[in-house]
Amino acid sequence: MDQFAQQLVNGLTLGSLYALIAVGYTVVYGIVQLINFAHGEIFMIGAFGALSTWLIFFEGETALWTLPFMIAGAIAASVTTAVLMERVAYRPLRGAPRLAPLITAIGISVFLQEFIRLFYGRMPFVDFPDAKQRVPFPQIDVVTGPAFEVGNVTIQRSALFTIGCLIMCAAGLWFFVNRTKTGRGMQAVSQDPDTARLMGINVNRIIVVAFAVGATLAAVAGVAQGLQVTNINFRMGFLAGLKAFTAAVLGGIGNVWGAVVGGLTLGIVEAMAVQFIPGTFGGSPWKDVWAFVLLILVLVFRPQGILGAKVVDRA
Amino acid sequence: MSAMLEVRDLEVSYGKIKAVKGISFSVDEGEVVTLIGTNGAGKTTTLRTISGLLRPSAGSITFQGQDLTKVEAHDIVQLGLAHSPEGRRIFPRLTVEENLLLGAFSRKDKDIDSDLQAAFELFPILEERRAQPAGTFSGGEQQMLAMGRAMMSRPKLLMLDEPSMGLSPLMMKRIMTTVTTLQQQGTTILLVEQNAQAALKRATKGYVLEVGKIVLTGSGEELLTSEDVRKAYLGED
Amino acid sequence: MSKYSLPDSVRTAHGAKAPWLAIAGGALIILSGLLSWSYDDRILGDLSIRFYPAGIQIYAMLFGVIAVVLGALLLRRPAWLSPARGLRFLGVTAFVFVVWVAAAISYQSGGLINVNEGAYVALAGAVLTAAAGFLSPEVDVDVMAWPRLSSTVEILIIVVLMAVLLFTLAYTLEIDDGVIFASFLVALIALVGGLLATGFGAYLGFIGANNRRPLLLAAFLVAFLFPFTQDGSDANMSIATQILIFAATALGLNIVVGLAGLLDLGYIAFLGTGAYVGAMLSTSAFATVDIKPPFVVVMLIGAATAAVFGLIIGSPTLRVSGDYLAIVTLGFGEIFRLAMFNLDGNNGPSLTNGPNGIPGIPDLNFFGFDFGEVHTVAGIPLGRFSNYYFLLLLLLMFVMLVFTRLNDSRIGRGWVAIREDERAAEAMGVNTFGLKLLAFAVGAALAGLAGTIKAHVDTSVTPDQYIFLESAFLLSAVVLGGMGTVLGVLVGATILKLLPEKLREVNEYRLLMFGLLLVVMMRFRPEGLIASKRRQLEFHEEDEELSELLQAEHLQEAK
Amino acid sequence: MTVTEPQSTGHQVGEKVVLEANGVTMRFGGLTAVDDVSMKVHEGEIVGLIGPNGAGKTTFFNCLTGMYIPTEGRVELNGQTLPPKPLKVVKAGMARTFQNIRLFANMTALENVMVGRYCRTSSMALTSILRGPKFRREEEATRVRAQELLDYVGLARSTELLARNMPYGDQRRLEIARALATDPQLLLLDEPTAGMNPKETEETMHLIRKIRDSGLAVVVIEHDMRFIFNLCDRVLCLVRGALLVEGTPGEVQSDHRVIEAYIGGDDEEESA
Amino acid sequence: GCGTRGESDSESTGGSGSSENKVAKIGVIAPLSGDLAALGKGISNSVDLAIKQANEAGTIPGWTLELAAEDDEAKPDVGKNAATKLASDADVVGVVGTLNSSVAQSVQPVLASANIVMVSPANTNPSLTQGADFATAPKRTYPNYFRTCTTDSVQGPFAARYLFETAGIKEVATVHDKKTYGQGLVDAFAAEFTKLGGKVVAAETINPDDDKYDAVISKIKPSNPKTVYYGGEYPQAGPFSQQMKAAGLNVPLMGGDGIYSGEFIKLAGDTAEGDLATSVGAPTDTLESAKDFIAAYEAAGYAEPYEAYGAYAFDAANAIIQALKVSLASADSAEASRQATIDAMSDVSFDGVTGAVAFDEFGDTTSRVLTVYGVKGGKWEAVNTAEFK
Numbered sequence A: 001m002d003q004f005a006q007q008l009v010n011g012l013t014l015g016s017l018y019a020l021i022a023v024g025y026t027v028v029y030g031i032v033q034l035i036n037f038a039h040g041e042i043f044m045i046g047a048f049g050a051l052s053t054w055l056i057f058f059e060g061e062t063a064l065w066t067l068p069f070m071i072a073g074a075i076a077a078s079v080t081t082a083v084l085m086e087r088v089a090y091r092p093l094r095g096a097p098r099l100a101p102l103i104t105a106i107g108i109s110v111f112l113q114e115f116i117r118l119f120y121g122r123m124p125f126v127d128f129p130d131a132k133q134r135v136p137f138p139q140i141d142v143v144t145g146p147a148f149e150v151g152n153v154t155i156q157r158s159a160l161f162t163i164g165c166l167i168m169c170a171a172g173l174w175f176f177v178n179r180t181k182t183g184r185g186m187q188a189v190s191q192d193p194d195t196a197r198l199m200g201i202n203v204n205r206i207i208v209v210a211f212a213v214g215a216t217l218a219a220v221a222g223v224a225q226g227l228q229v230t231n232i233n234f235r236m237g238f239l240a241g242l243k244a245f246t247a248a249v250l251g252g253i254g255n256v257w258g259a260v261v262g263g264l265t266l267g268i269v270e271a272m273a274v275q276f277i278p279g280t281f282g283g284s285p286w287k288d289v290w291a292f293v294l295l296i297l298v299l300v301f302r303p304q305g306i307l308g309a310k311v312v313d314r315a
Numbered sequence B: 001m002s003a004m005l006e007v008r009d010l011e012v013s014y015g016k017i018k019a020v021k022g023i024s025f026s027v028d029e030g031e032v033v034t035l036i037g038t039n040g041a042g043k044t045t046t047l048r049t050i051s052g053l054l055r056p057s058a059g060s061i062t063f064q065g066q067d068l069t070k071v072e073a074h075d076i077v078q079l080g081l082a083h084s085p086e087g088r089r090i091f092p093r094l095t096v097e098e099n100l101l102l103g104a105f106s107r108k109d110k111d112i113d114s115d116l117q118a119a120f121e122l123f124p125i126l127e128e129r130r131a132q133p134a135g136t137f138s139g140g141e142q143q144m145l146a147m148g149r150a151m152m153s154r155p156k157l158l159m160l161d162e163p164s165m166g167l168s169p170l171m172m173k174r175i176m177t178t179v180t181t182l183q184q185q186g187t188t189i190l191l192v193e194q195n196a197q198a199a200l201k202r203a204t205k206g207y208v209l210e211v212g213k214i215v216l217t218g219s220g221e222e223l224l225t226s227e228d229v230r231k232a233y234l235g236e237d
Numbered sequence C: 001m002s003k004y005s006l007p008d009s010v011r012t013a014h015g016a017k018a019p020w021l022a023i024a025g026g027a028l029i030i031l032s033g034l035l036s037w038s039y040d041d042r043i044l045g046d047l048s049i050r051f052y053p054a055g056i057q058i059y060a061m062l063f064g065v066i067a068v069v070l071g072a073l074l075l076r077r078p079a080w081l082s083p084a085r086g087l088r089f090l091g092v093t094a095f096v097f098v099v100w101v102a103a104a105i106s107y108q109s110g111g112l113i114n115v116n117e118g119a120y121v122a123l124a125g126a127v128l129t130a131a132a133g134f135l136s137p138e139v140d141v142d143v144m145a146w147p148r149l150s151s152t153v154e155i156l157i158i159v160v161l162m163a164v165l166l167f168t169l170a171y172t173l174e175i176d177d178g179v180i181f182a183s184f185l186v187a188l189i190a191l192v193g194g195l196l197a198t199g200f201g202a203y204l205g206f207i208g209a210n211n212r213r214p215l216l217l218a219a220f221l222v223a224f225l226f227p228f229t230q231d232g233s234d235a236n237m238s239i240a241t242q243i244l245i246f247a248a249t250a251l252g253l254n255i256v257v258g259l260a261g262l263l264d265l266g267y268i269a270f271l272g273t274g275a276y277v278g279a280m281l282s283t284s285a286f287a288t289v290d291i292k293p294p295f296v297v298v299m300l301i302g303a304a305t306a307a308v309f310g311l312i313i314g315s316p317t318l319r320v321s322g323d324y325l326a327i328v329t330l331g332f333g334e335i336f337r338l339a340m341f342n343l344d345g346n347n348g349p350s351l352t353n354g355p356n357g358i359p360g361i362p363d364l365n366f367f368g369f370d371f372g373e374v375h376t377v378a379g380i381p382l383g384r385f386s387n388y389y390f391l392l393l394l395l396l397m398f399v400m401l402v403f404t405r406l407n408d409s410r411i412g413r414g415w416v417a418i419r420e421d422e423r424a425a426e427a428m429g430v431n432t433f434g435l436k437l438l439a440f441a442v443g444a445a446l447a448g449l450a451g452t453i454k455a456h457v458d459t460s461v462t463p464d465q466y467i468f469l470e471s472a473f474l475l476s477a478v479v480l481g482g483m484g485t486v487l488g489v490l491v492g493a494t495i496l497k498l499l500p501e502k503l504r505e506v507n508e509y510r511l512l513m514f515g516l517l518l519v520v521m522m523r524f525r526p527e528g529l530i531a532s533k534r535r536q537l538e539f540h541e542e543d544e545e546l547s548e549l550l551q552a553e554h555l556q557e558a559k
Numbered sequence D: 001m002t003v004t005e006p007q008s009t010g011h012q013v014g015e016k017v018v019l020e021a022n023g024v025t026m027r028f029g030g031l032t033a034v035d036d037v038s039m040k041v042h043e044g045e046i047v048g049l050i051g052p053n054g055a056g057k058t059t060f061f062n063c064l065t066g067m068y069i070p071t072e073g074r075v076e077l078n079g080q081t082l083p084p085k086p087l088k089v090v091k092a093g094m095a096r097t098f099q100n101i102r103l104f105a106n107m108t109a110l111e112n113v114m115v116g117r118y119c120r121t122s123s124m125a126l127t128s129i130l131r132g133p134k135f136r137r138e139e140e141a142t143r144v145r146a147q148e149l150l151d152y153v154g155l156a157r158s159t160e161l162l163a164r165n166m167p168y169g170d171q172r173r174l175e176i177a178r179a180l181a182t183d184p185q186l187l188l189l190d191e192p193t194a195g196m197n198p199k200e201t202e203e204t205m206h207l208i209r210k211i212r213d214s215g216l217a218v219v220v221i222e223h224d225m226r227f228i229f230n231l232c233d234r235v236l237c238l239v240r241g242a243l244l245v246e247g248t249p250g251e252v253q254s255d256h257r258v259i260e261a262y263i264g265g266d267d268e269e270e271s272a
Numbered sequence E: 001g002c003g004t005r006g007e008s009d010s011e012s013t014g015g016s017g018s019s020e021n022k023v024a025k026i027g028v029i030a031p032l033s034g035d036l037a038a039l040g041k042g043i044s045n046s047v048d049l050a051i052k053q054a055n056e057a058g059t060i061p062g063w064t065l066e067l068a069a070e071d072d073e074a075k076p077d078v079g080k081n082a083a084t085k086l087a088s089d090a091d092v093v094g095v096v097g098t099l100n101s102s103v104a105q106s107v108q109p110v111l112a113s114a115n116i117v118m119v120s121p122a123n124t125n126p127s128l129t130q131g132a133d134f135a136t137a138p139k140r141t142y143p144n145y146f147r148t149c150t151t152d153s154v155q156g157p158f159a160a161r162y163l164f165e166t167a168g169i170k171e172v173a174t175v176h177d178k179k180t181y182g183q184g185l186v187d188a189f190a191a192e193f194t195k196l197g198g199k200v201v202a203a204e205t206i207n208p209d210d211d212k213y214d215a216v217i218s219k220i221k222p223s224n225p226k227t228v229y230y231g232g233e234y235p236q237a238g239p240f241s242q243q244m245k246a247a248g249l250n251v252p253l254m255g256g257d258g259i260y261s262g263e264f265i266k267l268a269g270d271t272a273e274g275d276l277a278t279s280v281g282a283p284t285d286t287l288e289s290a291k292d293f294i295a296a297y298e299a300a301g302y303a304e305p306y307e308a309y310g311a312y313a314f315d316a317a318n319a320i321i322q323a324l325k326v327s328l329a330s331a332d333s334a335e336a337s338r339q340a341t342i343d344a345m346s347d348v349s350f351d352g353v354t355g356a357v358a359f360d361e362f363g364d365t366t367s368r369v370l371t372v373y374g375v376k377g378g379k380w381e382a383v384n385t386a387e388f389k
């Protein structure tokens, strides 16, 4: 039982991270029907943005007050990258068949990874560590350090931070999508951009907002990841992005709650698989396999995802 | 008196194909103006250009004295020009009510609720099904929703593109009556129709388009009785 | 196209001068080849000697010759060619070429001062050529006016073209200076692009279509002769084998993506399946399965296993479509990689040797023909990779056969219908599910086949060869080259495998450039370099000119 | 009010029942789109299906053709119960067109029709790769039959045009040719004249008659009353999913319930 | 068409050299990029140093040695490609590398079929020299393969004895990354540890692509190990150590030479204090024999430190050079000397930086010295150096 509770906590932590990233996939997909493969890299850039902020302004300082600045730095880096990417690469492809933006997304994803790998350590004016290998991430007081023990369950500080971030972001997002006009505009654009324009909706602005919102959450996730695993690297976006995308699809892509539910489900499944699948097909090396198996099963039996709405194709 | 909408020498192309080849017409305040013509004559193209979805390759469009050719589609709505597009184009995964509210997206005033009620009165089915995803509506139902939605922006000029397409006779009458009602309430209307008879009967002015050019102009009645029109568009020989 | 031209008034006023401008420009460029381009004689194969052109200067002179020819053609105004467009393209790219070479000279020898008169003359020639292109009137190419030649002459053209191709290929691979290689590529793009822009390419395509068999025969002859141009060196042959494996796999993927319109992001797993089957059933000391059937049987097992996986992966297509299918395939791809990573006895049965992979796979041996040995044919030694090259070429031919014949059949039509509107296709009696499964199974089997050979060519099989990035590479080869076409995929595969090998100077930046390439390509030519016309339409819905061209071709064929 | 013209052909409806639908019901959540509808279609008969928008006509078609799995009810073609699978329905001999044209836009007219032959041909992967004489024969036969059908619907000269480039009216006809290519015994047409001008409508009417005369049964949905009442042997009117009235054109158009629910008040000139 | 020019060209560049020396290349296959680049660069720099010294001293008359360094990214497949490339270069006569045993497995057959001698400074897995059944029926697998470092059949037990006997720890959990090295090391360790009477309370594996290990750590934790023995490399071990402690599993992590690098401490952070590692040989900087090497390395101004394997790579390169002295003397081309170089290897014996360098009948080094290090004050410090018996 303790072990169950312990892995539940682990799963929730992992899942929160997935969920934060997944929201970005979902929001963008919902609007432009684009699998933004580069979103994982936005998450990675968020982490590097936070690290850079810390290195430039606070190197050596680990007090809690630096954290908000790091998060701000992360968001600035992620949002800038995401918005630029939308402007330069995706916008010209509006209306092109699906495959074109998808390939572009893969291209951007590779490009961003390589860019950080090759140039992070060679930026002008600043002395950043070489990013060709893992780079240590600052451990901030209060949100890292000795874990809390609740009964026999250990709860890490960074886990609390991550889960907290998710709760706050999700609440904000819910309000934004359902209670603001921009949110409703987003939904309209997602279904028929041309007609949305006829309603007086500035489609380009809405799309930029979607990218920015996704990037903001990814940036927060980047910081959380850095605090949890103590180091970051240019590759971290790939698998995390893949899992987050899986989570988004699992939950029902296009649906913000789906992303959250999908992320948490995926995280918990992974943690439980490590602990409870007996025999040689259990354990850590198989956990990703179980995650993908779950995805495939869900898609086959409920193609629209856990919370997704059924797409109507009327003849 | 200058016209509310003035289109001059408008040309629009899709790639190399010119779909609209220099047409001019005007709509005065309070009028119902109708464009009729064969399939592919360029009616839809004209409307889409006026509302900013397409850019003209030549010519000018002025609405209440303002040049529209460089204004973004979403800003044109704010000026009071609504467009109910061909093929309804409702938002399929949003509910009926959400669709209607989107019609009022660019409005900042507080009367949205009363307009919503007005739309429900006009089309009771919309109220009955207000929470149903609009994509599951039948064609006619969708058309009503599209009209209701366009009205929600409280337009000064409402452009309707084939509002009767695929509608039952009864429903078509209802839609046509609505056009009259709207006109009486002070909305100017630019109507594109295949059902020339019904359209011309209500029109103060009509234009006949053929392959991108205006070939005939006149009041609704004149056109209705014109020999050419009767032959080509009313199926009488 | 008209947006790239000068105002009509200028063109009518000066249009008559255009041919002479072109001829003058071409002559200048030819002359420049005889002059010195660079003061420094140590770089770029020595461009410093007058009246003794080196590689780069010869490329330039080719520009000149073509400019002169086009100029002369402009005087005669043929209806089926548009020399103006050719000149425009040629002029602009020649300009880029000269600037690039000058930049390379300046960079390598430290200063613009080292650029000699030849480069400036060439630059002037390029400007004149471009000017001619922009000045001359736009002629719409009339495909109906294509000259009809006797089939002997047509076949002769094909043979000459193929010989040129072989020569170019051998020549290209011989270059080992990265800058010269890049210059050559620029020149090649300029020359070929220029010719295509005139509409000559379309005409060649037409000739090719009239003589499909001779064309194919000639093409394969060229391919078979290629190893003999390598003088026993294995360096290029090893790249060539990689290209062939990659191309065969990409063609298999093209069945799934290009023909059936299903996005597969985990396709590399099928190649991996074949490779692992090949490795496990080989006599490597690390092979885990004790059955050692002959290689032909191994190939069949590899293909069959992959096909079964293809069916499994394809089965969700019954319920899942579009982007969801993409993610399912991606998931399967990852599952494959992880499974190969894990099945080492620690986690699951001991089959794949885990992350360490199965090394030491021996060379193939067909009835005493040892693929690892050097064999001498007609006095020319053919090394290990040449041996595999021939085997792989056979495989590729087989894959192409399967691809084209399926495409041009009832099944191919069914696939197009599915791509266009799946629901409607189903309602018209097309067995959509069956056809989608078939696409997956056939594609997978072909990749599996390639995989079994790959295991032996590579001598080792590891899980990191089958990561997502590799699937992305495959997909890129398909998309860059042109979806749904054989030639396109071959070109795409060659580009993606050859460039990184040849441009070693920038090896570190190769992924960065790959990423950029994808983005730029999708922006400017999303249908790929050599696109099937139908696909091109799908990407450019508004392009009426194109759809008319396609119709015209249909009409030609129908005659 | 009468729009019926005297029947031009002295046509006789056959005795044989081609289609029999029994108690077809389709529910979406709480909404009953088709409510216990039964219908019989005889050989050589043209049946009209009318009803207000949202009455469930298209949905009924979808149930017949297996695009939807009906909640209740049974569909029989020539006495055989049809499974709700589009593929099997087509094979059994029922074909349809769509309310919104759904052609394969980037294929030529001929290719579109050849796709329609898919279910009547059989060469599979291996045959296609090996290209035996059987394959060639079948391919040729497909091409010939497709061309015949194009000639039949009056598109003889459009063979090599891309579907997307064809005029609207021709596209509708091409859809019919494609449906005919499946060798149906029953043809379902969903608003075949929507968006057509009166002249084109007239031509379509002739085409449908010609098809009927060749022995097929036709069910057609239309809102154009003149079209329906001139063309059909029998008319069914659906309202809110349920069958309201069934009868000859004359009976139906004078039924006050139909007028009230569908045609509307006595206001002739509106119904063009 | 410009053949003559091409020839004159190569003459002008080649001819600008001062002597008529023929060229022989010594290859390096090591991770020059990626997470293990720190160790790989140390190896390639040290080989470079050895080559420079040999050229300066004119060790092999008539020949100039050159370095041909290839990156293997620590991946078997990439390493194999690097080996193929080196093998097809006729000038290559020997290869120093690889770092990872798993990569070596793929490289060995390629170099063996080209008869190129391969000396690894860092591969510690015993099967590379003695075959899969090294414990019961040792059998030399590749005659061209040698190494200058001790193997894990020594390193594992050495660690086990240290933990059990010196540190008094009776319960450990083991974790490894499934690679040849990690798994082999853990196997050797566990066998000895249980033989001594200790208990392996949990045995887990991880996937090196992962960066979060909480689930595994949570699974191990209830079994209350007193130390976690990790078989693998520092890019995973560092974060693993840190996360272990963040998750409340406050016991030391111990590993092999794969974690003995400054990078481990950087990645593991403050909580690395007390973690342990074994590595081959005695600490380089304490060796009298290494003074010159260290000085020369520093003087050469390499950007990266020589790290754990610099000295071994230097010795490996010198072993090849010793053999080349014999083989190249009578050869007229580099390629022709390949077999002779292999043959000459078994007679190589000299006093290297790390001690006496010589190889036994399997190609293994004759030295069996190892050291236990511990993290103290953010640095690795030698705790105990001993010869394993």
Ligand SMILES: Nc1ncnc2c1ncn2[C@@H]1O[C@H](COP(=O)(O)OP(=O)(O)OP(=O)(O)O)[C@@H](O)[C@H]1O
Binding pocket: B014, B017, B019, B037, B038, B039, B040, B041, B042, B043, B044, B045, B046, B086, C541, C542, D168, D195
């Ligand atoms: N997206 C497009 N791309 C290319 N050509 C188009 C496009 N849309 C319309 N056209 C062409 O432009 C011309 C005018 O079309 P438009 O839709 O404006 O006609 P319309 O009068 O509205 O006809 P309908 O009565 O069928 O609605 C037609 O020839 C049509 O083929």
Ligand SMILES: Nc1ncnc2c1ncn2[C@@H]1O[C@H](COP(=O)(O)OP(=O)(O)OP(=O)(O)O)[C@@H](O)[C@H]1O
Binding pocket: A312, A314, B136, B137, B138, B139, B140, B141, B166, B168, D028, D031, D033, D051, D052, D053, D054, D055, D056, D057, D058, D059, D060, D099
């Ligand atoms: N997939 C679906 N999910 C939910 N409701 C649906 C679905 N398909 C149809 N409906 C509903 O069923 C009813 C009947 O629709 P249908 O399209 O059959 O009408 P119709 O008679 O063809 O109307 P029209 O003449 O306007 O085409 C409508 O109210 C529609 O909203």
Ligand SMILES: CC(C)C[C@H](N)C(=O)O
Binding pocket: E039, E099, E100, E101, E102, E122, E123, E124, E125, E181, E232, E233, E257, E258
């Ligand atoms: C750096 C270490 C990981 C090398 C290890 N000794 C091996 O054999 O793989």
Ligand SMILES: [Mg+2]
Binding pocket: B043, B044, B045, B086, B161, B162
């Ligand atoms: Mg229109």
Ligand SMILES: [Mg+2]
Binding pocket: B138, B139, D057, D058, D059, D099
């Ligand atoms: Mg309908």
